[in-house]
Amino acid sequence: MGLRQVAALEQDVAAWMGARGMLELRGLTRRFGATVAVDHVDLDVPAGQMVGIIGRSGAGKSTLLRMINRLETPSSGQILSGGRDVTALEGRGLREWRRDCAMVFQQFNLVQRLDVLTNVLIGRLAWQRGWRSLMVLVGARFTAEERAMALAALDRFGLAETALQRAETLSGGQQQRVALCRALLQQPRLVLADEPIASLDPRNAQLVMDALRDVNRRDGLTVLVNLHHLDTARQYCDRIVAMQAGKVVFDGTPAALTPERVRAVYGITEQEFAAEAEARRRAAEPAPATLAVA
Amino acid sequence: MEGSLAFWMYRLDSWAWLLFETANMAALATLAGAGAALLLAFPAARNLGAGRVLNPLARRLLEAMRTVPEIVFALIFVWAFGVGPLAGILAIAVHTAGACGKLFAESIENTGLGAWAGVRSAGGSWTQACRFAILPQVAPSLLSYALLRFEINLRSASVIGFVGAGGIGEELYKVIAFNYYEEISAILLLVILAVFAIDLLSERLRHRVIGGMQ
Numbered sequence: 001m002g003l004r005q006v007a008a009l010e011q012d013v014a015a016w017m018g019a020r021g022m023l024e025l026r027g028l029t030r031r032f033g034a035t036v037a038v039d040h041v042d043l044d045v046p047a048g049q050m051v052g053i054i055g056r057s058g059a060g061k062s063t064l065l066r067m068i069n070r071l072e073t074p075s076s077g078q079i080l081s082g083g084r085d086v087t088a089l090e091g092r093g094l095r096e097w098r099r100d101c102a103m104v105f106q107q108f109n110l111v112q113r114l115d116v117l118t119n120v121l122i123g124r125l126a127w128q129r130g131w132r133s134l135m136v137l138v139g140a141r142f143t144a145e146e147r148a149m150a151l152a153a154l155d156r157f158g159l160a161e162t163a164l165q166r167a168e169t170l171s172g173g174q175q176q177r178v179a180l181c182r183a184l185l186q187q188p189r190l191v192l193a194d195e196p197i198a199s200l201d202p203r204n205a206q207l208v209m210d211a212l213r214d215v216n217r218r219d220g221l222t223v224l225v226n227l228h229h230l231d232t233a234r235q236y237c238d239r240i241v242a243m244q245a246g247k248v249v250f251d252g253t254p255a256a257l258t259p260e261r262v263r264a265v266y267g268i269t270e271q272e273f274a275a276e277a278e279a280r281r282r283a284a285e286p287a288p289a290t291l292a293v294a
Numbered sequence: 295m296e297g298s299l300a301f302w303m304y305r306l307d308s309w310a311w312l313l314f315e316t317a318n319m320a321a322l323a324t325l326a327g328a329g330a331a332l333l334l335a336f337p338a339a340r341n342l343g344a345g346r347v348l349n350p351l352a353r354r355l356l357e358a359m360r361t362v363p364e365i366v367f368a369l370i371f372v373w374a375f376g377v378g379p380l381a382g383i384l385a386i387a388v389h390t391a392g393a394c395g396k397l398f399a400e401s402i403e404n405t406g407l408g409a410w411a412g413v414r415s416a417g418g419s420w421t422q423a424c425r426f427a428i429l430p431q432v433a434p435s436l437l438s439y440a441l442l443r444f445e446i447n448l449r450s451a452s453v454i455g456f457v458g459a460g461g462i463g464e465e466l467y468k469v470i471a472f473n474y475y476e477e478i479s480a481i482l483l484l485v486i487l488a489v490f491a492i493d494l495l496s497e498r499l500r501h502r503v504i505g506g507m508q
């Protein structure tokens with residue numbers, strides 16, 4: 001098959017996905033005992049969109065993303081992708097769905113004692129078949145192409161020279177970009193980022209958000225990102241979904257989320273919302289190095 | 295000449311060989327036991343969700359292996375495989391698997407699950423997550439436990455020969471049975487020296503492993 005044909009096929013697939021909806025949530029609900037963390041959420045996300053999900057602490061943002069990746073089991077409702085129901089997948093099917101919707105976590109979730117390159121190559125685990133998967137399991141033997149892919153991804157975000165360092169030696173911002181590289185190695189269609197910048201300083205937060213947007217624009221990946229800051233959501237996302245007590249209380253363009261609307265939805269001003277977010281960021285931040293030494 | 299050191303240690307060459315055999319028994323038993331422990335520790339750990347059948351099964355199996363005394367296993371294996379080192383090695387290996395498996399599982403339970411979620415969310419299988427998210431984090435402590443176990447097993451291997459499981463222990467049993475007091479004291483001294491030497495060596499190695507990995 002020629003390159004042109006591949007491109008044409010990809011376009012067909014993209015059009016089809018777009019038509020059927022990259023992601024459709026139907027009455028998605030998750031209960032933890034008496035609390036309803038996510039309450040009948042309906043959401044249609046077309047392919048290629050960058051969606052920011054905002055909400056105060058406990059609104060159900062994390063639970064929503066974790067359910068989509070199936071790290072959390074829905075209590076009721078459906079998750080569809082391209083018209084296919086993925087709510088009840090198991091085994092191989094579930095692993096392939098998880099591969100297709102890469103997660104990025106607030107705490108990066110890298111293997112601290114493994115080198116950066118291997119951490120990125122973890123994105124390839126779900127692709128291994130037959131005797132290759134045995135080679136990988138026993139000796140972490142990935143193919144030369146896969147290693148080249150990982151290095152190219154690292155290079156894209158300026159991390160190539162850290163490839164052989166242990167993940168634990170990297171700063172938070174670097175670790176989050178390594179996590180994004182791992183996500184890209186999955187060759188996913190969706191990226192689900194759960195507060196990816198909540199434990200980063202403003203400069204690193206910007207680097208990571210730029211990287212996410214780049215992944216959305218250049219690679220055409222659909223991105224769902226949980227965010228604390230309304231400003232960040234407005235700046236980077238095509239669409240903002242606001243949650244409160246498990247429900248979607250706003251769904252529209254950044255321009256439509258006016259300060260009045262924020263007030264109507266959350267009962268607090270935008271300044272108060274930002275202050276709350278900042279307080280949470282500080283709480284999540286690791287203790288300053290000077291304290292650790294003392 | 296009677297009374298001289300040469301007379302006392304007149305069978306040093308064969309005893310040295312038997313001691314070497316005992317050390318090999320201990321090393322092999324530690325390797326096999328720690329290997330089995332590694333395989334059982336992941337399903338036995340409470341935090342990895344190995345399932346309602348596999349988890350209790352692995353836990354009970356480890357319990358059984360470490361609660362039955364080595365000497366009982368040795369007698370069973372001598373009966374099954376005949377007199378010789380194989381019975382001794384198996385007996386010590388089974389007990390090592392039980393004891394190390396518990397410690398390994400506890401190590402795993404004390405590991406954070408962030409990396410685990412990372413691998414699982416990327417579509418990694420349960421086995422792949424054990425290998426890539428957990429093993430690298432616990433490897434230093436597991437290695438340290440296994441080396442400590444090697445020191446213990448050397449002592450066990452010397453004693454377990456009493457029931458015909460080979461090595462220096464069997465020889466010791468014989469000379470005790472015949473009341474050869476010089477031989478008894480000579481062999482005991484050799485065993486003590488050997489255990490002492492290996493203790494020192496393995497402790498050095500252990501500290502190197504822990505230190506080098508931090």
Ligand SMILES: Nc1ncnc2c1ncn2[C@@H]1O[C@H](COP(=O)(O)OP(=O)(O)OP(=O)(O)O)[C@@H](O)[C@H]1O
Nearest residue numbers: 032035036037055056057058059060061062063064
């Ligand atoms: N594993 C769990 N067990 C019990 N309750 C849970 C669990 N996970 C989440 N919850 C509850 O579900 C609700 C939604 O939590 P979730 O973590 O999804 O909110 P969030 O919007 O991500 O909040 P944050 O901004 O603090 O991360 C909260 O009330 C929380 O206490």
Ligand SMILES: [Mg+2]
Nearest residue numbers: 061062063195
């Ligand atoms: Mg959250």
